Amino acid sequence: MKLPHLLQIEGLDREQITTILDTAEEMEAVGQRELKKIPALRGVTIVNAFFEDSTRTKMSFDLAAKRLSADTMAFSGKGSSTSKGESLRDTVQTIAAMGIDGFVIRHKGSGAPQRAMDWTGLPVINAGDGMHGHPTQALLDAFAMRHALGDLEGKHVAIVGDLFHSRVVRSNLHCLRTLGAKVTLVAPPTLLPPGVRDWPVTQGCEITTDLDAVVEDVDSLMMLRVQRERMSGGFFPSESEYTDGWGLTRERLARLPEHAVICHPGPMNRGLEIAPEAADAARSLILDQVAAGVSVRMAVLFHVFSGGEGSAA
């Protein structure tokens, strides 16, 4: 399967998502070998252009590319020409002129990866753009949940918390619904995204402010980070009030069905949206998600840059 790019989950069908996840299974096996490397992308040069700070996603993409034998170059917005006022267009076109094969881009501005692709004509993988999307996060979440729960068709996933600022939820909605999961969105009224009830992807989803009404009926509880750095104007009265209403507390943890799992895209605010007992519980997939990130990103890089022909591993 050849993917021209990965800007968002929207537009991928179930078969394509499943193929990526299946490829990720093969890539996971690569990561368990003694020699954790295959030559699939030998000779391919990928620029990891992180205009916005990132640790885990940047490292995950870098490791994924290296395991596929791609050459990588790192670009950071800080201290670069962008900090001197160069436009995004000039920056990406300058890098493209060096003869690279494509970009992995993270940017604080929604749509920046799409514009970079428009301006350079090169394949772009979106590593998180503003409040818009984070497609590889959605795929790795699905990968981790599929491992734990099996086929996600009919499974009930509740996504809880700061939906307003979350690019993760936007991508997860498309991914999970395409895979047939039932999705419930839970948030304080002030942290529901504008017009969320009118989005095509949320038609048929339950959208509620009452976590307690949901917690006993889920197969997976996906807690989102409260993005304190984006908070202004008082989205909720206090952290303790937030935790009381929308945190995965010890009490709510006890009410989760036995088989249900816990996800969090990280980094976590322990004690705010998730109690330490929940984060560290055996049913927590948080570290599995991180591990899945490398395998899934290997799969995405493989399908975008190799043409996806033949066996991945």
Add this chain to the structure above:
Amino acid sequence: MSTILITGADILGEGRADVLIRDGAIAEIGSGLDAQDAQRIDADGLIALPGLVDPHTHLREPGREDTETIASGARAAAAGGYTAVMAMANTTPVTDTATAAEWVYDRGMQAPHVDVFPVGAVSKGLAGAELAELGLMNRSRAGVRMFSDDGKCVADPVLMRRALEYVTAFGGVIAQHAQDPVLAPHTSCCDEGPYSGQLGLPGWPAVAEESIIARDIMLAKAAGSRLHVCHVSTAGSVELIRWGKAQGVDVTAEATPHHLALSVELLQSYDSVYKVNPPLRSAEDIEALRAGLADGTIDVVGTDHAPHGLADKQHDFEIAAFGMLGLETAVSVICTHLVREGRMSWADVAQAMSVRPARLAGLTGHGRPLAAGEPANITLVDPQASVVVDRDASQSRSRNNPWHGRELHGRVVATLLRGQATLLDGMVQPLTGATV
């Protein structure tokens, strides 16, 4: 001065007629007119409108001459059928003193393609704290009667009240950029709703516009003053203005061609050419604006012509500058989306794009009926022609044209400013005096 004979034009209220122009004024209107010495303009099939007046133009001079000058903006105006434009005050330096207003006015006088009238700032430096020299600007050579902090809202209700009260002394009008800066801070760039949510762009809620309009209508009523609302963008705003007029408040409103035609859906491309303030809105808002313009609730069409260079636009959407070009395409947009749809007649267009804008700005030499003795400010439009917009053919120094590549109907063929053709056969005339 030259003599011009326009033959066979469709003159509003007169039917097909000839127009004889001598010494910059209309000498005669009738059938079978002749003049041996006249330059002839064959206007068969063309509609003659009073020269268009734009109540809302950004000419960028002084300060950003790399994106537009008064001269280049004047040429763009002539290309769009305009004979007068109101130049907004958010230049560098700001037009907030009599000296600054006279500078813009004098510079405009050197640009032969259009009459340029400065809009004065409401507050010093557009800072929203202290009144600018409203009276001195009015009494200056520029004779400023319209004041606006456009680009920014006069958010302080006390300052807005004082401004409205102050201009009653000389019949001025306060033109408000309605944007509550707390509800919609400068980062807001997308109509708040399903699209802003899905695209992850900071929302610009309708209530940020509507709450200011509601407040200002009440302030204008209390002050017994004149309020003009710039670039109305939401259905709720149209309702509020309708309500204000019903209350007897002297409130006028303006809609831009882009808000009448382009919707928020275009932001899915993340192309910053569609980034404008206030933002493009929903189909329901567009319909309300069209209905409001058709029934006169929206009084005038203003272009909000906002030139920007590539360097200011080629960033990610949230960082890129607000604004799009508008002077050269306004008539075609209105023709395409309102006239051809049967929502407005050409007589309505004359009212919304010439007569009322001139009255709003206190211009006495523009927006006049086409009649003997009146200044020969005339725009000839071919309503049957269609054009595919080419941004590279623009007279503006900038290229941020949202209509590039789109087909529009109706084309401005000629523009006459006091009997002098500034546009002829669709070509801007090489008049002397311009400092392009």
